[in-house]
Amino acid sequence: MNTTAVLLAQPERLHLAELQLTEPTAEDVVVDVHWSGISTGTERLLFTGKMPMFPGMGYPLVPGYESVGRVIAAGDASGHRVGQQVFVPGANCFGPLDGQPVRGLFGGSASRLVVPGRRVIPVDEALGETAVLLALAATAYHAVSGGGRIEHPKAPQLIVGHGVLGRLLARLNVAAGVKDTVVWETNPTRSAGAQGYTVLHPDTDARRNYDVICDVSGDSDLLDTLIARLAPGGEVILAGFYSQPLHFNFAPAFMREARLRAAAEWQRPDLLAVQALIANGLLTLDGLITHHAPFAQADTAYRTAFGDVSCLKMVLDWTH
DSSP, X not given: OEEEEEEEEETTEEEEEEEEBOOOOTTXXXXXXXXXXXOSSHHHHHHHTOOOOOTTOOSSEEOOSOEEEEEEEEOTTSSOOTTOEEEEOOOOOBOOBTTBOOEESSOOOBSEEEEETTTOEEXXXXXXXXXXXXXXXXXXXXXXXXXXXXXXXXXXXXXXXXXXHHHHHHHHHHHTTOOOOEEEOOOGGGSOOOSSSEEXXXXXXXXXXXXXXXXXXXXXXXXXXXXTTEEEEEEEEEOSOOSSOOOOOHHHHHHHTOEEEEOOOOOHHHHHHHHHXXXXXXXXXXXXXXXXXXXXXXXXXXXXXXXXXXXXXXXXXXXX
């Protein structure tokens, strides 16, 4: 089988390519993708070439970890059935191109995918394209819950950044009954859209006793500013993706006995938890997808997603 995929040949060089798919096993499903989201965090770093090196990194690569589609073939040991709508958090199923290996990093932006059944998750048909946001919702949930490693996690009182991830963090607070959530946003274009929380420019916020601050900005120079806003014993959660080394002045952190926690990648229980919140009407994904493009316009879509501040989430449509 072949697939049409978004291919990053090298930084800033993106095009569509016809790639061969690996042969599915009894444990795999074959998914026809309907929609895939573009991440303005990790995928921007891949696009610009600023992604820190880690296992599997390299070009050419197929990006994307926010795909939704329908199972068209299911192996006997896959645990799934033909016809299910599923969320696919990426894939690594591509053959070589012109003799060069193609990396699935993260491998979800393609018209058809072969994925181990244990990786895909059935989703409610009613979610439609908004199901591409489940990865970000699970990321937000993981950041505040600590992935089950924190006995009594505290909700962040301050969230830095009013993009999709920041909005989802704030909505999780609202779902938990938190009534005094503040979100910092410096760009007036992104300041609107609050649902049960307050959005402020940091210069207008005089508070300096936040117990928990969650940063999703990806700004590696922001730590001193955030530590200065902590209450004694307060915590900064690093939930963005940072391309540069993080640094801070020790004395202010020492005086507050500040704690820093890096939020890791979401896990399957996080996604199942946010699915339950959505099903119970406690969390909504509405109003977060602002831009759409057919897959044939992928290059323009990626550049819009990374360059247009009015674009919260760009979705590629693979249905045609």
